Amino acid sequence: MKTYGRYPVVAWRGEGCRLWDVDGKGYLDFLAGVAVNNLGHCHPKVVAALQEQSSRLLHCSNFYHIPQQIELAEWLCNHSFADRVFFCNSGAEANEAAIKLARKHSRERFGEGRFEVVTALASFHGRTIGTISATGQDKVKAGFDPLVPGFRYVPFGDMQALRKGITPQTCAIMLEPVQGEGGVNIPPAGFLEKVRALCDEFDLLLICDEVQVGCGRTGTLWAYEQEAIVPDIMTLAKALAGGPPIGAMLTTESLAESLGPGTHGSTFGGNPLVCSAALAALHTIVDDGVLDNCRAMGTYLVQKLAQLQGKYSFIREIRGRGLIIGMEMDIDGGPLVTAALERGLLINCTVGKVLRFVPPLIVGCAEIDEAIRILDDVLATVEAP
Numbered sequence: 001m002k003t004y005g006r007y008p009v010v011a012w013r014g015e016g017c018r019l020w021d022v023d024g025k026g027y028l029d030f031l032a033g034v035a036v037n038n039l040g041h042c043h044p045k046v047v048a049a050l051q052e053q054s055s056r057l058l059h060c061s062n063f064y065h066i067p068q069q070i071e072l073a074e075w076l077c078n079h080s081f082a083d084r085v086f087f088c089n090s091g092a093e094a095n096e097a098a099i100k101l102a103r104k105h106s107r108e109r110f111g112e113g114r115f116e117v118v119t120a121l122a123s124f125h126g127r128t129i130g131t132i133s134a135t136g137q138d139k140v141k142a143g144f145d146p147l148v149p150g151f152r153y154v155p156f157g158d159m160q161a162l163r164k165g166i167t168p169q170t171c172a173i174m175l176e177p178v179q180g181e182g183g184v185n186i187p188p189a190g191f192l193e194k195v196r197a198l199c200d201e202f203d204l205l206l207i208c209d210e211v212q213v214g215c216g217r218t219g220t221l222w223a224y225e226q227e228a229i230v231p232d233i234m235t236l237a238k239a240l241a242g243g244p245p246i247g248a249m250l251t252t253e254s255l256a257e258s259l260g261p262g263t264h265g266s267t268f269g270g271n272p273l274v275c276s277a278a279l280a281a282l283h284t285i286v287d288d289g290v291l292d293n294c295r296a297m298g299t300y301l302v303q304k305l306a307q308l309q310g311k312y313s314f315i316r317e318i319r320g321r322g323l324i325i326g327m328e329m330d331i332d333g334g335p336l337v338t339a340a341l342e343r344g345l346l347i348n349c350t351v352g353k354v355l356r357f358v359p360p361l362i363v364g365c366a367e368i369d370e371a372i373r374i375l376d377d378v379l380a381t382v383e384a385p
């Protein structure tokens, strides 16, 4: 179906930070499958894990125990606040699971009528009917009424508005620690800590949607680690398996009690193939210096973009954390994305005027220099407004 506005590129092969099309034209990939290929394309350890697992067992029902799923859940719990993990196949599904858990837990603990989730304006939580209802952007909801009731939206990063958004019906606050699709929005320092305190004050669950910014993207394994907080629920997807589709909802032992046998499920969730890839990807991120590289290259890329900002007056702001970086401009970014693609650089544009850079976390200085040269060429063609 025509649900995507596609560029005229037929993808064929990938290696590291590069993608090649069927005609052999190479692209420097600073979009990384929208923050999926954190280890670059076809990382050898992820490919080896897939090859090894695929020769033994491709799929097995969740009626039975799956060792790779157990090992992955243990790894995630040992490296996060969580005690329990539910596996699914995408970010939207992970958020659906989080919303179901928040509602069910609240009903069991406080009785009926406490089901609302407060989310942020400009947030993005997925494309299912439930997660577009949770999303604070009208454009993703248009035409799909009636939406799921029970969501309220407040400006991102605004504590006063958040406090006002809480009603006797509220059961949870759901936030991206850094907003991705909404324009790479970084909240004020200390925001997450204050949100945590607010949740504690009103007995609300804090749900961190780390679908885009988890798995090392911000320079720490989880974005919530950048402030001294722990969420009650965290959702992951995108980069978790280094390319293959996966989603996960992580939570504490006591909350997990609310989703007992038969309350939720997924045929493919926690499939042995994808779990073996995720284990390889996560081990690589933590053991191979990927987080250090992400922080160092994030600083380098911001510096280089700031030099471009000094040169082009229509660049308004460079903002980012680790290797999720936005460049806000006074002009429409769409034509710049097309011009960059023609010159062999893949980037994208969110909310019309913010170019988003989410290269693989293994990117090096030489690749960043090359991307900046292409971008400079592209920006030089723009007539200042």
Ligand SMILES: Cc1ncc(COP(=O)(O)O)c(C=O)c1O
Residues within 6 Å of the ligand: 034, 089, 090, 091, 092, 093, 095, 124, 125, 126, 127, 176, 180, 181, 209, 210, 211, 212, 213, 237, 238
């Ligand atoms: C923060 C966030 N949550 C949820 C989603 C939805 O993930 P998926 O497309 O895997 O359903 C996305 C996708 O961009 C996202 O960025």
